[in-house]
Amino acid sequence: AQSVTQPDIHITVSEGASLELRCNYSYGATPYLFWYVQSPGQGLQLLLKYFSGDTLVQGIKGFEAEFKRSQSSFNLRKPSVHWSDAAEYFCAVGALNNDMRFGAGTRLTVKP
Amino acid sequence: DTEVTQTPKHLVMGMTNKKSLKCEQHMGHRAMYWYKQKAKKPPELMFVYSYEKLSINESVPSRFSPECPNSSLLNLHLHALQPEDSALYLCASSQGTMGRQETQYFGPGTRLLVL
Numbered sequence: 532a533q534s535v536t537q538p539d540i541h542i543t544v545s546e547g548a549s550l551e552l553r554c555n556y557s558y559g560a561t562p563y564l565f566w567y568v569q570s571p572g573q574g575l576q577l578l579l580k581y582f583s584g585d586t587l588v589q590g591i592k593g594f595e596a597e598f599k600r601s602q603s604s605f606n607l608r609k610p611s612v613h614w615s616d617a618a619e620y621f622c623a624v625g626a627l628n629n630d631m632r633f634g635a636g637t638r639l640t641v642k643p
Numbered sequence: 644d645t646e647v648t649q650t651p652k653h654l655v656m657g658m659t660n661k662k663s664l665k666c667e668q669h670m671g672h673r674a675m676y677w678y679k680q681k682a683k684k685p686p687e688l689m690f691v692y693s694y695e696k697l698s699i700n701e702s703v704p705s706r707f708s709p710e711c712p713n714s715s716l717l718n719l720h721l722h723a724l725q726p727e728d729s730a731l732y733l734c735a736s737s738q739g740t741m742g743r744q745e746t747q748y749f750g751p752g753t754r755l756l757v758l
Contacts (some may be wrong), residue, residue, distance in 0.1 A: 625744045627743065627744055634685060
C-alpha cells in the first residue's frame with residue numbers, strides 16, 4: 532500500500548519569507564500526489580495535484596510543488612508567505628482505486 | 644460548483660443514541676467517501692462508495708453504518724458509539740471514473756462528540 536511521510540511536524544516562518552514543506556512518498560506504481568490545506572476545525576482544500584506531465588505543478592494561493600521521482604518527493608513551496616497561510620498542510624498519495632493516504636501533516640505558523 | 648455539504652456541523656450524542664450524518668454533492672460525482680479525523684491527526688479513510696455500491700470498507704466497526712441512497716447523497720448512521728469515536732467526520736466526492744486516480748473534494752466536516 533502507498534504511504535506518505537511529512538518529516539516536519541511544525542514549521543514557523545516569518546511573513547514574507549519563503550516556504551518549503553517536505554513530502555516523501557512510497558508507492559510501487561505511478562504516484563498520484565496531492566497537497567491539501569486545512570484551517571482549524573475546517574475541511575480540506577485542495578492546493579494542487581500531480582498526476583502526470585510537467586513535474587512542476589502550480590496551485591492556488593501562489594503555491595507550487597515539484598515532483599522528483601528519483602527522490603520520491605513532492606515538496607510544496609511558496610516564495611512569500613502571508614499570515615493567512617497559517618494552517619495544517621497535508622500531503623497525500625492516491626492509488627487507482629481512489630484509496631488515498633495522507634501524511635501526518637505539517638503545521639505552519641507565520642510570525643508577523 | 645465544487646461544493647460538498649455536510650450536516651450537522653456539530654453533534655453531541657450519548658453512547659446509547661442513534662444519529663446520522665449527512666453528506667450531499669451536486670457535481671455529478673459517482674464516488675463518495677467517509678473519513679475520520681482525530682485531533683492533530685491526518686484523515687483516515689473509512690468507506691468508499693462507487694456508483695452507489697460500497698467498494699472499500701477499511702475494517703470499520705459495525706457501529707458505523709454507511710448508506711448511499713442515491714448518487715448525490717451519502718449517510719453515516721451511528722449507533723452505540725464510544726467516547727473514542729469523537730472526531731471530525733469528513734465527507735468527500737470525486738468523479739468516479741473507473742481505473743483513474745481522481746481529485747477528491749471535501750466537505751467542511753461534522754464535529755462529533757460522544758459522551
